[in-house]
Amino acid sequence: MKVPFLDLKAQYLSIRNEADQAIQQVIDKCAFAGGPFVESFEKAFAPYCQCKEAVGVGSGTDALWIALTALGIGDGDEVITVPASFIATAEAISFSGAKPVFIDVVQSTCNMNPDLIEAAITSRTKAIIPVHLFGQMADMDPIMKIAKKHNLFVIEDACQAHGAEYKGRRAGSIGDAGCFSFYPGKNLGAYGEAGAVVTNNTELAETMRIFRDHGQSKKYYHKMVGWNGRMDGIQGAILEIKLKHLCAWNDARRENALIYKELLDDIDSILLPVETSHTKHVYHIYAIRTESRDELIAHLTGKEISCGIHYPVPIHLQEAYKTMGLTKGIFPVSEKCADEFVSLPMYPELNKDQIEYIAQEIKRFTVYS
Numbered sequence: 001m002k003v004p005f006l007d008l009k010a011q012y013l014s015i016r017n018e019a020d021q022a023i024q025q026v027i028d029k030c031a032f033a034g035g036p037f038v039e040s041f042e043k044a045f046a047p048y049c050q051c052k053e054a055v056g057v058g059s060g061t062d063a064l065w066i067a068l069t070a071l072g073i074g075d076g077d078e079v080i081t082v083p084a085s086f087i088a089t090a091e092a093i094s095f096s097g098a099k100p101v102f103i104d105v106v107q108s109t110c111n112m113n114p115d116l117i118e119a120a121i122t123s124r125t126k127a128i129i130p131v132h133l134f135g136q137m138a139d140m141d142p143i144m145k146i147a148k149k150h151n152l153f154v155i156e157d158a159c160q161a162h163g164a165e166y167k168g169r170r171a172g173s174i175g176d177a178g179c180f181s182f183y184p185g186k187n188l189g190a191y192g193e194a195g196a197v198v199t200n201n202t203e204l205a206e207t208m209r210i211f212r213d214h215g216q217s218k219k220y221y222h223k224m225v226g227w228n229g230r231m232d233g234i235q236g237a238i239l240e241i242k243l244k245h246l247c248a249w250n251d252a253r254r255e256n257a258l259i260y261k262e263l264l265d266d267i268d269s270i271l272l273p274v275e276t277s278h279t280k281h282v283y284h285i286y287a288i289r290t291e292s293r294d295e296l297i298a299h300l301t302g303k304e305i306s307c308g309i310h311y312p313v314p315i316h317l318q319e320a321y322k323t324m325g326l327t328k329g330i331f332p333v334s335e336k337c338a339d340e341f342v343s344l345p346m347y348p349e350l351n352k353d354q355i356e357y358i359a360q361e362i363k364r365f366t367v368y369s
């Protein structure tokens, strides 16, 4: 049985009529760049995230960079984040002019370890960016408490966590701003590139709206040096359609995670994702851990099961950041995760037969290896 890692086509086919109509509407109205379809999506996405405001932008990377910049973070500042993430988290900090300062993660969830924050704070620290890795929110209460004590902003990298919850509060609603990616493979994925920043701070939202549109609040009157960070009209229309299905799709992911757990729980050599008691995980990625990662991937690939690795190299060891002089051994938990993670197929349309087949092949691998 062939099991793809992702199946974007299956999802499109399930909403084909709605999606095609939405795109046609944008074309009919020629509302291609920003405009009414983006605004309409923003009005739906903000309350979905339990926030007052949502600002649609060009990508998740844009969202992070625009949030940092609009909060006044830049040259000479430091921003605390984790090395166990996609590189965009650190890139956005670097491109704001600030310096990323990494701290390690906790073993159980691979999310930011709040106990390590205070030791990393200096007089230059301006913000903390926790990453809600794989769809599970970081431990926000201690993070917010430390931020408050030291007068720091908190920007949630919620790019993998659309609809995830922490103590009943949705991803993006707890910090000063929450940043989302709508890259096609994300839980809420566009038909191209898109992102958004959500916030309860209306003034910050206004600054971001002006910034993403060349610093203009009125056409050709520019009150600040901004950027072109607008969301496409077509993406706004598609995202509004897809948002209506997001709760059901996240539930289907959670159901699939439960089936994986039932089938794989008794294998000692494999660690399954842990959903902590106060979070609702939305399983953007279903990453298991094993010391024989490469061998397991080879076995599954041979059985036509596609896997991924998120991510093989932690950010501090990436060539792009080698000038920071951070060497192997300083963030042992992040490094071990990078060595052991295997992402199994995970999407709402994945069916029980497929999961049973994957679990059977993992079991056969662990018995014979």
Ligand SMILES: *Cc1c(COP(=O)(O)O)cnc(C)c1O
Pocket (backbone or CB within 6 Å): 059, 060, 061, 062, 085, 086, 088, 089, 131, 157, 159, 160, 180, 181, 182, 183, 194, 195
């Ligand atoms: C996807 C992602 C981003 C970047 O989003 P883009 O839309 O691809 O720019 C940032 N952070 C994390 C954790 C991501 O998964």
